[in-house]
Amino acid sequence: MIHITVEDRTGSVETIEIPEDINLSLMEVLKASEYNILATCGGMALCATCHVEVLSGMEQLHEASDDELNMLDTLPDADENSRLACQIRLNEQLDGLHIKIKGSLD
Ligand code: FES
Known part of the structure; x- marks a missing residue:
């Protein structure tokens, strides 16, 4: 299992467990875990409503693409x-990641 610790907008912290073979983005997993993320663009790195802050584990992530960096800018x-959660593919290397949800709800 991949364990990801998530802090929501109210400061509440929970660890979610995700099967290793799941072929989803972090944004999709957060939404499936009932976190409130608009994801208006559906995961195309175009809306930034899936913005998360990586509190620990940034070195476990693949580098951001130019599209992701431009949107974060x-x-x-x-x-x-x-990072944009929709651009992060879940894999076992992400076990132990700690993030905070920051994306706007407007
Ligand atoms: S869902 Fe729109 S940028 Fe991630």
Whole structure:
């Protein structure tokens, strides 16, 4: 199982468990776990409503694409720990990741 610790917008922290062979993005898993993420663009790196801050484990992630970086650049509250959850494919290397949900609900 892949364990990901998630802090929501209220500061509540929970660890979710995801089967290793699931072929989903982090955004899809968060939505399936009933976190409130708009994901208006459906995972195309075009809306940034799936913005998350990586609190620990950034080195476990593959590098962001230019499309992802360009979209993060448009966010006033993004920093070097920011990623778009829709651009992160789940795999066993992500076990232990700790993130905070930041995407806008507007
Ligand atoms: S779902 Fe739109 S950028 Fe991730």
